[in-house]
Amino acid sequence: MTNILYYGDNLHVLREHVRDESVDLIYLDPPFNSNANYNILFKSPEGQDSDAQIEAFEDTWHWNDTAESAFDEVMKSGNNDAFTLLRAMREFLGDNDMMAYLAMMAVRLIELHRVLKPTGSLYLHCDPTASHYLKLLLDGVFGADRFENEIVWNRTNAKSHAHTRFPSSHDVLLHYRQSDNATWNPQYAPHSESYIKSHYSNIEEGTGRRYTLGDLLNPNTNRPNLTYEFLGMTKVWRWTKERMQKAYEDGLVVQSAPGKVPRYKRYLDEMKGTPFTDVWTDIPPLNSQAQERLGYPTQKPLALLERIIAASSNEGDVVLDPFCGCGTAVHAAQKLGRQWLGIDVTHLAIGLIEKRMSEAFPDISFHVEGRPQDLQSAMDLAARDKHQFELWALSVVEAVPWKGGRKGADGGIDGIIWFKPDGKKTEKAIVEVKGGGTGVKDIGRLAQVMQREGAPLGVFITAQAPTRAMERDAAAVGVWDNELTGRKHPRLQILTLAELFQNKRPDIPWVDASAAKKAKREDTGKQGKLL
Incomplete structure (x- = not known):
């Protein structure tokens, strides 16, 4: 089964859900080991608070029991070449963050080699920080004779390091084939x-x-x-x-x-044109004004993935991205008529990809595995992992997580829904998520946060049905008038998990100026819900 998004650790998903020799092309863009925080880093809209950001999860590439376990799994895998290289790296590097990164990458590369067809190819996207180590691991897993290219992508303009060294401006894509019969379509x-x-x-x-x-x-x-x-x-x-x-x-x-x-x-x-070489300078990075930009800092241009997929797969082939992030690879695969599998370890990423794919391909049919699909599974997630439950709930209402979370006090804010009621000025709705017991005090606190932050709207998501006192206090916060449409929106809105699964969403004026003005002109006194 293909066209599936999996929420979960890609190592587990690969082992449990992806068959041997079932994938035609693998593209992976794992977090780079560059002493930074990885994966999702959402920022507020342009012109808003630049500190309004959240790390979906912190850098997990530290030497600990998990890294030690990954090292042992490589040892037991039967791939002696990969383990020999990994052990030599450990002797050289010691038990540090880089070694943890390489151990956890090695065990995943072994699984990716397993699921790749004999006619398949793999592209590993990385930066120069660890590309030399990763190439050795790939030589061990695939065989040194299966190396095809080290592609250099000029991803950005030079950074300001010229006073100490040549500025870095490129990423590396390591291209390996499973066999001499791997699919290849020259690009020009x-x-x-x-x-x-x-x-x-x-x-x-x-x-x-x-x-x-x-x-x-x-x-x-x-x-x-x-x-x-x-x-x-x-x-x-x-x-x-x-x-x-x-x-x-x-x-x-x-x-x-x-x-x-x-x-x-x-x-x-x-004539077909000039064949592309292994140095790509014609695909610019996504700037802040790019139409395809989703606010995801490590987002890659669609053109980059289209070139890879067009070169190393055919229509109907299966493309796998085990670190799918904001979904550029699966987007490109769908656009080019391929089947696809995407895996990510955060609910935010999966929610973002769901929205992206549904908007880009309205008639598409795909399945999501691992996310709550009903009230009971949502409650189970809340009991197992409060943080991931919160991120899942925020993704459902398209809220951006706030910067507090597990690092410290969040100021009573779990997330923000940014919206432009008139298509120009950006407003915000404060979102608070509760998976456990709730009461009137929670409503009062949210009202205070709304006042403190100058937010016209607030959304309280609760696993339990609200009491009458909670509903009374929420109603007492009043309504917000949208001057452009003439509509009135409850300022503090309570949504239950049951209502979320019934597709009820916050009453927020997500309209642009032209649509709002048109709606107002056509208003018959019975204004419908504007989305």
Whole structure:
């Protein structure tokens, strides 16, 4: 089964849900080991509080029991080459963060090798911090003879390190094949204008087609079957006599003067272009104004994934991204007619991908595994992992997690829903999530936070049904008037988990200015819900 998003640790998901030799192409963009916090780092809208951000989870690449266990699993895997390399790295590096990163990557690469078809390929996206170590691990897992390319992607402009060293501006993509029969579709760049002018300067009369003249002589002079007389001269020709005569009759063979060696026309519009090399400078990074940008700092351009998928898979093939983040790989796979599997360890990422795919492909059908699908599974998550439950609930209402969380006091804010009621000014709704017992004090605290933050709206998500006193106090906070639409929205809204599973969402004016103005003009006094 394909077109599935899995929430969970990719090691577990690979072992439990992905069959041997069932995947045609793997792209993975794991967190880089660069002493930074990884995965999701959401920021508030442009012009808002730059500190309004959240780390979905902190850097987990530390040497601990989990890393030790990963090291032992590589030892027991039967892949002696991979373990030999990993053990040598441990002797060199010691038990530090980099070694933890490599141990946990090694055990996952072994699983990825298992699920890849003999005709499959893998692309590992990394930065120069650990690319040399990862290449050795890949040599151990796949075999050094399966290495194809170290692709350099110029991902950004030079950073400000010029006073100490050459600034870093590239990422690395390590490309490996499972076998010599791996799928390969060459990719080409359009010829430059200067190249066209210098190499295709001839323009055909009548058609206006640009062309250049190619050599008709055969470089191998020992070809008796291709040695014959043509246009008054005997040569070893590139083509058979029958093909040469046909091309001449079709006007494709040109002789500039009697006695001159004829040449053939190569039309510009029949050329595929210039083959891409292993240095990619033509795909710019996503800037703050990019239309496809989702506010995910490690988001990769769609064009980057489209090139990889087009080159190393065919329509209908299965593409796997085990660190799918904001879903660029699965988006590109769907766009190019591939099947796909995506895995991520945060509910925020899965929720973001669900929204992204549904908006980009309204008619798409896909399945989500591992996320709460009913009230009972949501309650189970709340009991097991309060933090992930909170992140899941926030993702359902499309809220951005606040910066407090497990690191410290969050100021009574679990998340923020940013919205623009008039299409211009950004407003916020404070979101608070409770998986346990609740009471009127919670409503009072949320009302105080709304006042402190200057937020016109607040959303209280609760696993338990609210009491009448809670509903009374929420109603007492009043309503917020949307001047553009004339609608009134309850300022403090209570949503239960049961209502979320019934597809009820916060009453928030997520409309742009033009839509709101149109709605107001068409208002008949019975204003509908604007989404």
